[in-house]
Amino acid sequence: MRRFDLIVLSGATGAVGSYLLRRFLEDSSARIVCVLRAPSSYERLVRELVPDARQRIEPLFADLRVADEVDAAVVRCSGGTRCLAIHCAADVSWTKSKAVLAPINIDGTKHFAKLALALSRERPAFALLSTAYADTTSNIYRNSYEETKAEAERMLRRDHADALDLCVFRASLVVGARESGWIGRFNGLYPLIRLVALAEVPCIIGNASSRIDLVPVDWLADELLAAVGRLPAGGRGLEVVAAAGASAPRLGEIMAIVQERSRAFLGREGRSPNPPVSLIGARQYDFLMKASRQWGLREQFYHLDRIRDVMYGYITYATNIRELRPANVTTEAPAAHSFLPNVVDYWLAANSAKVLQARQPAWLGWQSAAQ
Numbered sequence: 182m183r184r185f186d187l188i189v190l191s192g193a194t195g196a197v198g199s200y201l202l203r204r205f206l207e208d209s210s211a212r213i214v215c216v217l218r219a220p221s222s223y224e225r226l227v228r229e230l231v232p233d234a235r236q237r238i239e240p241l242f243a244d245l246r247v248a249d250e251v252d253a254a255v256v257r258c259s260g261g262t263r264c265l266a267i268h269c270a271a272d273v274s275w276t277k278s279k280a281v282l283a284p285i286n287i288d289g290t291k292h293f294a295k296l297a298l299a300l301s302r303e304r305p306a307f308a309l310l311s312t313a314y315a316d317t318t319s320n321i322y323r324n325s326y327e328e329t330k331a332e333a334e335r336m337l338r339r340d341h342a343d344a345l346d347l348c349v350f351r352a353s354l355v356v357g358a359r360e361s362g363w364i365g366r367f368n369g370l371y372p373l374i375r376l377v378a379l380a381e382v383p384c385i386i387g388n389a390s391s392r393i394d395l396v397p398v399d400w401l402a403d404e405l406l407a408a409v410g411r412l413p414a415g416g417r418g419l420e421v422v423a424a425a426g427a428s429a430p431r432l433g434e435i436m437a438i439v440q441e442r443s444r445a446f447l448g449r450e451g452r453s454p455n456p457p458v459s460l461i462g463a464r465q466y467d468f469l470m471k472a473s474r475q476w477g478l479r480e481q482f483y484h485l486d487r488i489r490d491v492m493y494g495y496i497t498y499a500t501n502i503r504e505l506r507p508a509n510v511t512t513e514a515p516a517a518h519s520f521l522p523n524v525v526d527y528w529l530a531a532n533s534a535k536v537l538q539a540r541q542p543a544w545l546g547w548q549s550a551a552q
């Protein structure tokens with residue numbers, strides 16, 4: 182890190198960027214510029230930081246989708262000798278269309294690369310956060326998120342590899358830090374944690390033995406900084422796949438940990454546990470959906486459809502045995518049983534009001550009426 186006098190970070194209010202920002206504030210004496218899309222993003226960001234840390238952050242406002250805003254931001258910012266640019270800004274929705282995602286995930290990456298080049302007198306280092314799930318060899322994507330992230334990778338290699346020391350850093354699902362469970366935003370696995378912890382649905386569609394690849398954000402940060410420290414100059418740069426691979430936890434194990442931690446949390450508060458959420462296979466689900474239409478119970482399955490849509494690609498990935506293969510990491514990803522209980526405890530504490538709301542899941546009423 183001593184090689185850089187300027188760190189430019191996008192997406193500093195997000196799940197990954199907010200952790201990286203804290204790491205830079207602790208470990209680096211470089212100037213830290215955060216490219217944020219609006220003053221409201223900055224207000225949210227600094228609210229949680231101690232005054233010393235706040236003073237070190239130089240906000241630079243620009244909507245990264247808009248080339249003119251990025252050009253104007255460059256003029257307002259003094260550059261450095263050697264810049265490390267880390268690009269975390271993205272729209273990580275698994276359900277939005279390509280028309281919505283491309284302007285930020287592809288054009289935004291192009292604009293941020295231009296900004297990094299303009300702010301660095303010497304050749305800058307540039308790390309793009311991407312997803313390990315985008316299969317760039319087959320060009321087959323499960324959603325527009327994966328497709329736009331893969332296109333951004335290709336665009337950087339094609340148009341900027343000559344001018345940037347490039348790191349394409351592809352991660353699996355990112356969860357909170359190993360010890361504290363801390364994370365700035367609940368993406369990726371967290372909607373599933375919520376459904377299971379609050380028993381919002383009677384069942385999840387998937388196979389108990391499917392692997393869901395998870396990496397804690399502090400391990401990701403260690404590996405990202407290690408990668409940046411050994412970037413080759415020019416060429417295709419360095420591609421890292423930060424994933425657990427064959428040691429990723431199984432869906433059944435993840436659900437058991439979530440249920441056990443939420444039971445313990447509710448128990449400490451003198452509450453009875455939520456009913457367990459079952460796992461059912463896709464074929465059982467299809468049968469249930471057909472039957473529910475005949476029984477006039479389609480409405481009850483609305484949430485099941487939603488979670489199936491969101492988790493489907495990742496569970497299918499695992500059942501298709503296309504395991505992620507970690508690449509260019511310096512240490513193995515930590516075993517999930519060592520950090521997942523802390524991750525779930527952090528989520529439960531951060532959402533305690535919701536978790537403690539005494540209520541019976543709507544589907545339970547339906548279930549007992551039907552029995």
Ligand SMILES: NC(=O)c1ccc[n+]([C@@H]2O[C@H](COP(=O)([O-])OP(=O)(O)OC[C@H]3O[C@@H](n4cnc5c(N)ncnc54)[C@H](OP(=O)(O)O)[C@@H]3O)[C@@H](O)[C@H]2O)c1
Pocket residue numbers: 191192193194195196197198216217218219222243244245246268269270271272273285289310311312313330351352353354355356366368369370
């Ligand atoms: N989280 C994961 O599980 C995961 C896994 C693999 C890879 N990744 C990659 O890691 C990166 C960060 O993901 P994340 O989970 O941290 O995402 P996130 O929590 O949704 O954060 C996205 C960040 O991008 C900013 N942003 C969005 N649109 C912008 C725009 N038009 N202009 C400027 N900033 C904009 C957001 O700012 P606001 O706060 O103003 O909205 C926010 O800071 C992404 O590239 C993602 O592909 C994430």
